[in-house]
Amino acid sequence: MRRLRLLTATAGSLGCAGVLLLLGGTPAYAHTALKTATPAPGATVGAGTSVVALTFDNLTSGIAPKISMVGPDGHVVPVGQPVVTDTTTACAAVSPLPAGVITLTYSITAGDGDAQTNAFQFEAADGTKPAGTPSVCADLSLPAPDTGGSDTLLGLGRTTATAVLTGAAAAVAGFLTARILRRRRVPGGTGAA
Known part of the structure; x- marks a missing residue:
């Protein structure tokens, strides 16, 4: 009888540990993943590309992602304030892209409140067709990027x-x-x- 109780206690403990491992191993679905982008990661687009669009699984309501870009020479490529078109896509106007590899970095707030920052690269090439404005962004009035021109003084x-x-x-x-x-x-x- 004593062996049966010991076996039952051990089996019960192992069963609970197995359930906890299964539950603990599930991914955190509160985080927001990038589904598509224009320009896409690894794509080659023309230097005249003027709008970027990032589509996520689900954006936190009322919080637009932050988007920044760095050109091949290490200088910042000005990006306008992103506008969220629905609960999934953010559009932003960008300054003319210099030829070379561009690094786009985006920061978003996930549903659980965690900040996520990720980046990807694409290439801008002279003589290549610019990425078209995505249809979801076409009717928006996107804020122009701050290019440091006449609207700035002393930086x-x-x-x-x-x-x-x-x-x-x-x-x-x-x-x-x-x-x-x-x-x-x-x-x-x-x-x-």
Whole structure:
């Protein structure tokens, strides 16, 4: 009888451990996987490609992925703010692509709140047909990428640069005013011995 209890306890423990292993080995479905992309990983597209589109299993509602690109020379390729078309696809306008291998990096927030960052590469080639704008992105008004042109000053957005310069001018004016007032209060002025 004692052997039967020992055998039952051992078998029960092994059964529970097996169930836990099976349950623990299932993949985390809360994470969002990339299904398709335009341009696709490994594809060759023309340097005139102006829109990228990333389609995922399911995007977290209200949170657009972050998309960045780096050209073959290591310089950033400007990308506009992504727009989510539905619960699966994000579209973004990009600056003209330089010829060479481009690395596209995207960061998304999964359904469980975890941040995921992944990257893939494709090639932009002169004389090759640009990737067309995906139909899901065609009717969207995509924000233009920040190219550092006329909307920037000192490498900052015009509004930010104006605020920084105004603050610096006010600080200098305040310093000079305080210095002048302090000199006026000193008996005998600046030449007193």
